[in-house]
Amino acid sequence: MENLTLKDEEFTGIAEIVKANSGIHLTDQKRTLVFNRLRPRLRTLKLDRFSDYLRLIRERPEELALALNLITTNVTKFFREEHHFLFLKEQVLPLVQARGDIWRAWSAGCSSGEEAYSLAITCWEGLDPKVKWRILATDINTHVLTLAQGGVYPHEAVAHLPAAVIRKYFDTDGETVKVKEFLKGNIWFRYLNLIEPHLPLRSSLDVIFCRNVFIYFTRETQRDILERFHRLLKVGGHLFLGHAESIAIDWQRRQGWVHLGQGVYQKVERNVGP
Numbered sequence: 001m002e003n004l005t006l007k008d009e010e011f012t013g014i015a016e017i018v019k020a021n022s023g024i025h026l027t028d029q030k031r032t033l034v035f036n037r038l039r040p041r042l043r044t045l046k047l048d049r050f051s052d053y054l055r056l057i058r059e060r061p062e063e064l065a066l067a068l069n070l071i072t073t074n075v076t077k078f079f080r081e082e083h084h085f086l087f088l089k090e091q092v093l094p095l096v097q098a099r100g101d102i103w104r105a106w107s108a109g110c111s112s113g114e115e116a117y118s119l120a121i122t123c124w125e126g127l128d129p130k131v132k133w134r135i136l137a138t139d140i141n142t143h144v145l146t147l148a149q150g151g152v153y154p155h156e157a158v159a160h161l162p163a164a165v166i167r168k169y170f171d172t173d174g175e176t177v178k179v180k181e182f183l184k185g186n187i188w189f190r191y192l193n194l195i196e197p198h199l200p201l202r203s204s205l206d207v208i209f210c211r212n213v214f215i216y217f218t219r220e221t222q223r224d225i226l227e228r229f230h231r232l233l234k235v236g237g238h239l240f241l242g243h244a245e246s247i248a249i250d251w252q253r254r255q256g257w258v259h260l261g262q263g264v265y266q267k268v269e270r271n272v273g274p
C-alpha cells in the first residue's frame, strides 16, 4: 500500500469507465485528483494495485457508484452566483404570479442541496403563498443527495446570509443549522444521471439550473444534454449555467437559445426554416 502508484493504463481504464458512466471527462491533469480521491478506498479494501480496483468497478455496480461519489466534485454554496437568484426574483417570478398553473424548476447537479434550498427561499420570498411551485433537485452522487435531504449544514455555510433569512428558514443547533421542514416541502431530491438519453422527467419545466456541471463534460456531452434540456423546457423558459460555462453561438441558433447575459439562456422556438 505504501508504494501505491497509478500507472498510465490504470488511469486510462478508470477515466474510460468514469466517462462512460457519468460523462465526466478526466483529462491527464486529473491524475493526482483520481489518485488522492481513490487511495483511501483502496486502503479500506486492502488493495495494493489500482488494476485490482479497476476490475472491481467493472464488475460491481455498487463499487462503481461509490467510485463516482469519490470522483465527482461537489463544491457548492447557498446563493452561489447571487445574480441568478436576483434575475429570478425580478424578471421571472413576477410573471409567475399572474399564472394559474404550477411553476416547475429543476436543479440539475444539485450537490448537497444548497442550490435547491436557495431556489426555494427565492420562491418563498418572491411568490404569493397561493402560487403553486415545485423544485426537482437531482444528482448522480448518492452521498451528497443524502446530505441534501438531511438539510444540515455547518453554521459557516449560511454566515453570509442576512440574519432574518437564517432565522426564517433555518433552525440553529450549536455549530450547525438545519433547514426548516416547510422549506423542504416543495423540493424533491432524486438520483438522476444527466447522460441518460431518456431522462425520466415530464416536460414543461419553467427553469433549469445546471451550474458548474458542464465544466466536467466534453463539448459533445454538453451538446447532447442541452438538446434534452431544450426539449424539457417550455418556450420562454430559462436555463442557468455557471460562470465558466456557455452555449456556443452556432448551437444557440441551431438548438433555439437566446443568451440574456451572465449565463442565463432563454428557450425560443427552433428555427425550422431552410
Ligand SMILES: C[S@@+](CC[C@H](N)C(=O)[O-])C[C@H]1O[C@@H](n2cnc3c(N)ncnc32)[C@H](O)[C@@H]1O
Pocket (backbone or CB within 6 Å): 021, 022, 023, 024, 072, 073, 074, 075, 076, 077, 080, 108, 109, 110, 111, 112, 115, 138, 139, 140, 141, 144, 192, 193, 194, 195, 210, 211, 212, 213, 216, 242
Ligand atoms: C460542482 S457541483 C455544482 C453544484 C451546484 N449546481 C452549484 O453550482 O453550486 C457539480 C455536481 O454535478 C454532479 N454531477 C456530475 N456529473 C453528473 C451527472 N452525469 N449527472 C448528474 N449529476 C452529475 C456532481 O455529483 C456534483 O454534485
